[in-house]
Amino acid sequence: MPVTKAQWGVVIVAAGRGTRMGTKESKQYLLLQDKPVLVHTMELFQGMDEIAEIVLVVGGDDVSRCEAFANEYALSKVKAVVQGGSERQHSVLRGLRAIGTEWVMVHDGVRPLVTAEAVRRCMREAERSEASVLAVPVKDTIKQVNEAGVITATPDRRSLWAIQTPQAFRHVRLVEAHERAEADGFVGTDDAVVVERYGGIAVTVAEGEYTNIKITTPEDLPYASFLLGQRG
Ligand SMILES: Nc1ccn([C@@H]2O[C@H](COP(=O)(O)OP(=O)(O)OP(=O)(O)O)[C@@H](O)[C@H]2O)c(=O)n1
Ligand SMILES: C[C@](O)(CO)[C@H](O)COP(=O)(O)O
Numbered sequence: 001m002p003v004t005k006a007q008w009g010v011v012i013v014a015a016g017r018g019t020r021m022g023t024k025e026s027k028q029y030l031l032l033q034d035k036p037v038l039v040h041t042m043e044l045f046q047g048m049d050e051i052a053e054i055v056l057v058v059g060g061d062d063v064s065r066c067e068a069f070a071n072e073y074a075l076s077k078v079k080a081v082v083q084g085g086s087e088r089q090h091s092v093l094r095g096l097r098a099i100g101t102e103w104v105m106v107h108d109g110v111r112p113l114v115t116a117e118a119v120r121r122c123m124r125e126a127e128r129s130e131a132s133v134l135a136v137p138v139k140d141t142i143k144q145v146n147e148a149g150v151i152t153a154t155p156d157r158r159s160l161w162a163i164q165t166p167q168a169f170r171h172v173r174l175v176e177a178h179e180r181a182e183a184d185g186f187v188g189t190d191d192a193v194v195v196e197r198y199g200g201i202a203v204t205v206a207e208g209e210y211t212n213i214k215i216t217t218p219e220d221l222p223y224a225s226f227l228l229g230q231r232g
Contacts, residue, residue: 002049002050003050003120003123003124004050004120004123004124004127006050006102006103006123006127007052007101007102007103008050008051008052008101008103008104008105008123009051009052009053009054009055009079009099009100009101009103009104009105009171010045010051010053010054010055010104010105010106010107010166011055011057011092011095011096011098011099011104011105011106011107012038012041012042012045012054012055012056012057012095012107012108012109013057013084013088013091013092013095013106013107013108013109014028014038014041014056014057014058014062014066014084014108014109014110015057015058015059015062015083015084015085015088015091016028016084016088016091016110017059018110020216020217021215021216021217021218021220022218023218026059026062027110027215027216027221028058028109028110029062030215030221032112032215032221032224032225032228033225033228033229035073036069037109037110037112037215037221037224038056038066038069038109038110038112039069039073040112040113040228041107041108041109041110041111041112041114042054042056042069042070042073042075042078042109043073043075044112044114044115044116044119045077045107045119046074046075046076046077046078047116048116048119048120050120050123051077052077052101053077053078053079053099053100053101054075054077054078054079055078055079055080055081055082055095055098055099056070056078056080056081056082056095056109057081057082057083057084057091057092057094057095058081058082058083058084058109059083059084060083060084063081063082063083066081067081079098079099079100080098082094082095082098087187088189089178089181089182089187089188089191089194090182092106092178092191093175093178093179093182096171096174096175096178097175099171101171102170102171102172103123103126103127103168103169103170103171104168104169104170104171104174105119105122105123105126105165105166105167105168105169106165106166106167106169106174106191107165107166107167108165108214110214110215110216111164111165111212111213111214111215112215112224112228113209113211113212113213113224113227113228114134114164114165114166114209114212115209115212118134118206118207118208118209118212119166121134121206121207122134122166122167122168122206123168124206125168125204125205125206126168126169126170126206128204129201129202129203129204130169130170130173130201131168131169131170131173131174131192131195131199131201131202131203131204132167132168132169132203132204132205132206133163133164133165133166133167133168133190133191133192133203133204133205133206134163134164134165134166134167134205134206134207134208134209134212135161135162135163135164135205135206135207135208136161136162136164136207136208136209136210136212137157137158137160137161137162138157138160138161138162139210141154141157142154142155142157142160161205162208163190163192163205164208164209164212164214165190165214167190167191167192169191169195169199173195173199173201174191174194174195174199176198176199177194177195177197177198177199178191178194178198180198181194181197181198184198186198211227213227
């Protein structure tokens with residue numbers, strides 16, 4: 001059952017090189033069980049009634065193979081496959097320009113384990129607050145460490161959250177914030193920080209899931225495979 005009547009689209013960013021993974025093939029195309037990581041991610045949004053369209057952002061050499069994925073895996077909501085930029089943030093803005101819905105989520109192509117329930121929490125919270133991101137409280141003690149390896153601060157863990165995707169916004173607001181950031185030469189590591197700085201509104205957190213991992217380094221892929229297996 002759809003949880004909202006609003007029109008939602010999703011920009012899936014997958015134009016990164018995956019340098020921390022260190023594989024020849026970029027991590028979004030590595031097989032997770034039987035399918036590329038990116039296909040698992042797209043299938044989740046394809047299957048949600050609330051999602052009207054998907055824009056996929058990929059590297060210049062990968063546009064045609066991703067258009068082929070859309071056919072091969074019957075991903076009928078894929079409206080466009082566009083070429084990304086040098087930073088995640090540039091890739092996001094290119095994707096946002098191809099989306100036609102009033103509300104939009106941005107999601108990492110390499111977070112294939114997000115669930116529909118978590119995505120719905122994020123959408124619902126964004127419709128309430130205008131801007132929302134999935135997040136989980138950090139479990140470890142976090143320290144600030146300087147270049148000499150010396151601990152310089154121990155922030156209070158109760159205020160620290162690990163931020164995930166999707167991140168959800170009213171489309172017009174997110175585009176405006178990204179365009180201002182671009183004009184200012186600001187580059188951040190997620191979309192929330194762009195809205196925090198240039199959007200003029202507060203961004204709220206919605207309850208994420210510890211299993212919504214971002215496949216980043218080599219140990220993440222077997223862990224993702226294990227988690228997927230647990231879900232049957
Ligand atoms: N110029 C870029 C950089 C990243 N991404 C996407 O943003 C998501 C999160 O980024 P990250 O995990 O850092 O991916 P990479 O940039 O590929 O990894 P690395 O930093 O290890 O190179 C990924 O789905 C990645 O493909 C993108 O679309 N365009
Ligand atoms: C957007 C993100 O996934 C939130 O955790 C993260 O910031 C992406 O950062 P990366 O440097 O591209 O891994």
